Amino acid sequence: MKISKHSPLLWYLCIVAVVVLALILTGIAFTIPFSVPAVIGIAGAILGYYLYTKKPKEKEEKKEEKEIAVPKPPTPYFAHPYPMQKNFTGREKERAELTEWLENDSNSMFVHVAIGGMGKSALAWYWLTEDVIKLKRENPLKGIIWWSFYDKEASFESFLNHSIEYASEGKVDAEKIESRRDKMDELYSLLSGNQFILVLDGVERLLRAYAGMGSPYQGDEVKEDEKKDYNACVEPNCGTFLQMLANVPKTKTLITTRISPKELDDLDGVVRRELKEMDKEDAVEFFERQGVKGTRAEIEEVCRVYGFHPLSLRLLSGMIVHSMKFGGDIKAWTKYNPLPKLVPKEHHILELAYNSLDKKKQNFISRLSAFRNPMDYDAISIFNDFGSEEELNGVLLELVERGMLFRDEKSNKFDLHPIVRKYCYDRLRDKEGVHSKLSGYFAEFHVPKKIESVDDLAPVIELYHHTVRAGRYDEARRLYYNRLATPLFYKFGAYQTTIELLRALFPDGEDKLPRLKNESDQAWTLGALANSYSLSGWSRGAFSLFEMDIEVSKKQDDKTNLAIGLGNLADGQMKIGELNAAEANLRRRIEICREIKDEFNESIGHQELGRLHTYFGEFEEAEKELSKALTLFTKSNAAQSQGIGFAYRSLRSFIMSNAEDTLKYAEESRELADVEKVERDIIRAEWLLGAAYILKGNLVEAEKHLTEALTRDRKINLVELEPDILLEFAKLMFKRNHKEEALKFADEALQIADRCEYRLKQADIHNFLAEFYMGAGDLEKVREHGEIAKERAECGYKPALEKAKKILNEIEQM
Template sequence: MTVSGSYEYDVFISYCTADKSWVRRELQKRLQDVGLNIFEFRVGTSRGREIERAVTNSRKTLLVLTPSYIESEWAEYEASLVQSIDPASRDQRFIPILKQDCKLPLRIRQLIPVDLTDPDEEEIQIAWNQLLTAFGKQFTTETTSQPDTPQAWLLAHPYGMPPHFTGRRTERQMLSDWLNNDQQHPLFVLRALGGFGKSALTWHWLTHDVDANHWPVVLWWSFYEEKAGFDNFVYATLAYLTGKSPENLKRDERLALLLKYLQQHQILLVLDGFERELRAYSNMGAAYQGDGEEKIADNGRDCVNPDAEQFLRSLCSLPNLQVKVLMSTRLRPRPVEVTGGMLLEGCREEELTRMQPEDAVQFFRVQGIRGNRGEIEQACAVYGFHPLSLRLLAGLVVNDWRNPGDIQAAQRCDLTGSLVQRQHHVLEQSYQNLNPAGQQLLSRLACFRSPVEYGVLAALADAEADLQRDLQDLIGRGLVQREQSRFDLHPIVRRYAYDRMGRESRQDTHGQLRDYFAAMPEADRVTTIDDLAPVIELYHHMVRAGQYDEAFELFKYRIADPLYYQLGAYQKQSELLHALFPQGEQHLPQLQNESDQAWTLNSLANSYGLNGQPAQAVPFFEQGAALAKKQGNKKNWAIGLGNLASMAQLPIGALQAAEANLRHAIDLCQEIENEFQEAVGHQELGRLLAYRGAWAAAEASLDRALELFEKANKIQSQGIVWAYRALRSSLWIRGTDTIAPQRTELTTTALAAAKRALELADETARTQFPYERDYVRAHWLLGAAHRLIPNLTESNHHLTEALRRCRAINMVDHEANILLDLARLRHDQGNPTEARRLAEEARTIATRSGYVLQGADIHLLLAELARADGDLGQARELAQEALRLATCDGGEYVYRVAYDEAEALLRDLG
C-alpha cells in the first residue's frame, strides 16, 4: 500500500549506529505518534539495495547529523544517493536534522536543517514543529499558552484567539505603560483597519500582561456579539461591579450609577470592536462590511446610542476617574473629539499598523515553517506585514501539498498587483485550497452575523465526524477562530466566503437556517430587544435567502410594534428595514406589492424622523406618498403627506411645504370621509400654526381635531391634542405683544392642558398599553408650564421625568426640547453654569439632527447667557444665528416668537 501519493513509506531515517538509541526513543516515537509510516530494513537483505529501496520508496529522508554521521561511509552513501534523486532539493526529498554541532560538507551545508542543538526549550519545540510540518502534520503542543485568568474578572465574550500569537512587544508595552503610569488619559483608543489584529493584541495583552493583583476588577466586552449592544454593556457592567441586578433602574439611571462607580473604584474595561456602536457599522450587514469601499461621512462616527456618547464624553472629562478603558475600533468615535477633530483631554489614540518583521518571522517559525530569516521576511513583505494576510499565508505554507512547511511554498502565490490585491489573493488561495466540504462549511459560517455555537452547526451537518474534521482544518488554515464551542470568522474572511457562494447555494443555506430559527419558540413577553433575537435572526435569513415579501410580513406583524411602541428602538427598526433595500436606498424596497413598498418607505422614514434624522426621512416619505397617489389610495396618500409634514419638514423648518402638505392631506380625508385621519391632519396643522404665531387659526385647528377624536372615542389621540394646546399657550406667552393678564391666563391654560394630556396618557395605559412618547410629551410640557407659574420644584420633577423617559426609548426628537427647558429652569434657579451645559448639550443634538426650530430657541438662551456674562460679541453672534434659524422660509412662514425675540435681542445689543 502506498502513502502520500506514489510512495510506500513516509520517511527513511539515515543515521549512524552511535545515535541509534536517540533515534529509536525520541525521533522515531515522535514520527510514529503522528501516524507516519517509517521505513525499516529487512533482515538478511543487501544493505546497499535496501538503502536504494528506502530512498526511492520514501517520500522524505531524514539525515541525523552528528560528527559520527559525517564520518560514516554508509551515511555518506545514503546522503549522496538521495541528493542524486533530488539534486536541487526542489521536492525536499531529504531533510537534514542537526543533532550535534559538526562541520557539514558543502552538499548539505546549502540546506536549512532542523536545528535541535539550541539549549532553549522553546527553540527545540519550534524545531520539532518544523520537522512535523514538513510532513503536513499538525503538532499538538502550542508555543503560545493561554494562562488561567482570575475568576474575579468578567470576560463576557472571550476572544477566539488564533494559535501562535507572537510579538507586538512594542504595542503591548505601550498599553502597559498607559495602564500603569498614564493618569491623564482614562480612555485609550486603539484604532486600526480590519485585519490588523486589534482584538488579538488586546486579548493577548489582557490575559498575559495585566497584573491581576494590581487590577483585580476587569471586564472584557466585545461589541461584535449579536446581543452585546451598549445598553447590555451598561447592564452587565453594573451587575458585575455592584453584585446586584440593575433591572429596576431606568436606562439613564444605570448610566449615571455606572459613571459614579467608575469615579470611585480602580477598574479596567476593555471594549473590543466599538465601531459596531457607530452609525457606519451598526447595520445588519456590518459583519460583512469591509474598510474603504466608500468614504464614511463624519456622522458615520456618531454613536447610535446617545448614552454611549455621554459615556465617552464623561470618560474624557470627569475628574478623579479611577477607571481605565481600552477601546479597539476601526473608526474613532466622534464624541471623543472637540470641534476641529482634536481629541478631548482625557482621550489618547494610537493607530495599530503592520507587524514588525522580526515578529512576523517568529510567528512563522512557531508554526513549524522552515526557512531563513531573509526568506520569511521577503515573503511577508509582499503582503505589507498585514497580520490577517500573514496568518492565511502561514496556513497555505503549512498545508502546501508539495513541500508542507517550507517558506518556498509562498513563492507560488501570485505576487503581482497592488498591496491590497496581493492581500486579497492570499485569501483567495486559502479558499481555493479547501476541499468542497471545507468551502461549504466556511460559507455556511459566513451566513451567520456573529459567532455560532457548535450545536447549531451540528444540527445542520450531514455527519458530525466530518464537521469536526473540516472545522479543525479551517482553524489550522487560519480561516476560522474558535473559542470553546463557538466558531467565528474575521469580517474580511466572512465577506469573501459569503461572496463566493452562488445565488442558489446562498439561498439554500439561508433557507436551512431560516427553518432552524423558525422552529424556535416565541418569547412569551417582549421586554427587551434580546427577547426578539430569534425572530430577528429568522428575519435576517429570510432576507438573505431572497424571501423579501415573507420577511416583510414577519417584520410587520411580529417585530414592528414591539420595536416602535414598546421599546422605542428606532435605530434597530431602520437597521432591519434597510435589509429590504438590497439595491440601495435610491431604489424601492424589493417587494412585489406596492402597498407593502409604501408601508416600508413610511416606516423607514418614521424611524429616521424619530431617531433624529428628519432630513434623511424626507425622500422616503415622499416616495411612499407618491406610491399611494399612483395607486389612487387617498387614505395612505394623506397619511404619507401628514407624516412628511409633521415628522420631517416641520422640524427642519420647511414650514411652507409642511403647511401645504397638511392642508392637502386634510382635503383628501374629507373627500373620502375619513374623519380620524382628518383629525390627525388638523392636530398637526394646529401645532405648525402655533409655531408660525397664528394663534387663532391654531386654536381652531386643534379644536376641530379634538372634536373628531372625541366623536370616535380616540383617547390616546385626544391626549396629543391637549399637549399641543399646552404648547400653543406656552409659545404665545413668549409673544412680544402679549400683555401681563394675558400671560397669566395662558400660563393657567398651558398648565391645565398639560395635566389633561398626562391624565389621558394614564388612561390610555390602563385601557390599551403605555405610549411612552405621550408620557414624554406630557411631562415635558407640564414641567415647562410649572416653570412659568413659577413652581420650580414641580417643574424640575416633570422635566427630569420627561428626560428619563425620553432617553429610555431614545426619543431624540424631543430630547433637545427637554434639555432646553431644563436649562431655562437652572437659569431661573440661579445656576448659569449648569444652564449653559444643558443648553450646549441641547445644541449638539439640534445641530446634529438639523432641528431648526429647536436650534433657534437654544441659540436664544445661549445668547442671553452670554449677555449675562458680559460677552456681548458672542451674544450677538448667537442671536444672529437664532434669527437665521427662526427665519425658516421667510415672510409669514417664520418661527414667529423666536424670530421676534431674536430681533428684539439684536436691537438691545446694538
C-alpha cells in the first residue's frame, strides 16, 4: 500500500479527533468543560509549529537539491539531458568531423544548422556521450557542459549562473555578481583558462524568430514582418557572448540551431555546417534495428521518398512496426499506404503517424502538445481519459515506441519533438478549454514570498501563458499587472521577458490593438510594451505602439495621456535621429497642455524641447526652455523632474565643452536623484559626472563615476545609456594612453549603437574613432570614420556635424 506524503498530517488529525471523541463518550468533557477546548488548542499549537517548521525544511531541501544539481568538473554537467530515443544509427561522417574539429581545428565554435527533425540534438548528444567521453586524450578535458535552450528555465541569465558555478568548481557565486556583463566576463575567463566542451542546444530559441511565448508551437517558417532581423539575438548581451565564445582560447563550443545567429555571420573562429539527410545505408540499418521487415531496396525506396529525413523515418518505422495488420512488413504496408508525390513529405508522414492513432490517443497527444515544456507523470495524468494508470502507462509506452513522444528515463519526464508538437497542437480541439485546465493546474504551484530572481516567477509566468492561450486576455493582463510588472520591469530590468509576455496580448499582431475590453487597459499595455522596447534598444519597435497609444487617447478624448504619448514618441524619435519629427511632437504636447491647463506636463515638454535644442546646437534656446521647466518644478517641489532638468543642463554644457558647468549641474542632478532613487536618473547623473571629470582632467574621479554608472546600468540592462558610458570609458583610456582598451570600449559602444539605430550616438562614436586614428596616423581610417560621423550627424545634430567637418578638413590640408 502506498502512503501519501500527506499521511502524517492525516494521522495526526485522526488521533486528535479520537481523543476528543473519547472525552465526550467518557463524560470527562462534561465534568471538565474546558478539557475539549484545551485539547483542540494544544493540538492547534502543535500543528501550527509543525507547519511553520516544515516550510524552512522544504526550502532547505530545495536548496540542497539545487546544490546537488550542478556537479564539479570533470564530471559532465548535463543541465537538461536529451531524451535520446533508441536505435540511433550512423552519422559517422558528421561525428568524425566533429571529433576532428575538437582535436585539431583552431576554430573555437562549430555551428550545426538544419530544419526541424533533422537530428541536430540527437547527433550532438550521441557524439558527446558516446564519442567524446570515451575519447582518450593526451590532455584531459577540464569539463563538459550541455545546455538546452528548449527548457523553460534555460534562460541566458540562468545559463551564465549555472555555468559559472560549474566551471569555477563552486568557488564563484554568480548570484552575487550584479552585472550580467560581469558574469559574461567571469565565465569567459573561466572557459579561457581551461579546456571545456560547451554544447548549446536549440540556440534558435534565443533569436527573434523563435523568442515568443508561442515558440514551442512554431515550425520552421519565419513570419514576414520579422525577416529583417529574424536571426538576431533578442538580447544584445547574448549576441555579444556568442561572439566572445567564437574567440575563446581553449574551450570549444558546439551550437545546434534551426537558424544561424546573425551575430556569428562572417566571424572568424566559427565553422558552420548545414546538417543534411541521413546516409541511405544508415537509413536501411535504422529500419532494420527498429524491426521493419523488407529488402534493402524496398526500405531504401521508401526512405528516399521521405528525403532520408530522420524524424520522418522514425515516425514511419514506428507506424509500420505497430501495424497489427501488416506485421512490420514494409512492402505490405506501402501497398495500402501509397507513397506521397505532391504533398510536403514531412507533413505527409506526420499526418500518417497521427491518423494511425485512434481518436482517443489523437486527442491525448494533442492535449499534451499544449504543454510548452517537458512534463512529469503527474502533469500528464490530468489528461488521463483511459481509466486506470496501467492503461495510461501502456499508451505512453506506445507513443514513445512510435517516436511521437520522448521519455527521459532518469527524470521520468516526457516531451514532444518541436515539429511533432506543432502538428499535434494545430489539430487540438478546444484549445481554450485545454489551456484553461492547464492554467488551473499551474495556479496550484507554490511561489516564494520573497522573489529573488526571475526563475522564482516561473510558475506565475506559466500560469500567465496558459491564461492567454485560454483566450482570457483581460484576466492575463490583470495577472501581469498585479504579480509580474513590478518585479520584472523595475526590480530585475527583465525587459526581454516583459516584451515576450506583453506581446502575447496582441494575438492579431502588434499593428493591431491588444485584445482587451477596456480602452484604458489597452493604452496601459501599449505604453508598457513600448517602454520595454525603447529601454532595451528597440526604438523602432516602440514607435508604432506609441502611435497606437496616441490614437487610443484621442479616441477617449484623454488629452493628458495624449500629451504624454506624444512626449514618449518624441523621445524615441530623438534616439534614432528623427529630430524634426520629435520637435513637432513636443510642440504639439506643449500646445495641448496649455489648452487643458496642465502646467506640470507642459513643463516636461519644455524640458525635453530644451534637450532637443541642445542637439540642434541652439544652446541659448535650450537654456530658455530648461529654465522655464525648472521654475515650475522648483515651485512644485518636484525633485525627480528637477534632477532630470539639471542633467539636461549638464548635457548642454558637456556638448559645449564647458567642464565647470557640466560638473556643477551633474552634481545637482546626482543629489536630487537620491531623493526618489530612480535608478535610471542615478545612472544618467553618474555618467555625466564621469564625463565632466574627463573634461577637467581628473581621471581618477572620472573612472570612479563611470564604473558606478556602468555597474548600475548593466544590473538593470538599461541599453539606452550604455553606449554613452562606454564611449566615456574609451576617452578615459585614450587619455591614459591605453590605446587597445580605448578601442575596445569604443567598438563595444558602436556595436550597441548600430544594433539599436542610435543615430546621435553613432555620430559621437565615429567622431571619437576618427580622432583616435588621427593620433595613430592612419588617415584612411580617419576619413572613413569622419565621413560616417558626418552622414550620421546630418539629421540635425549640429555639434557632431561641425566636429566631423573639422576633422575631414584637417586631413584634406595634410
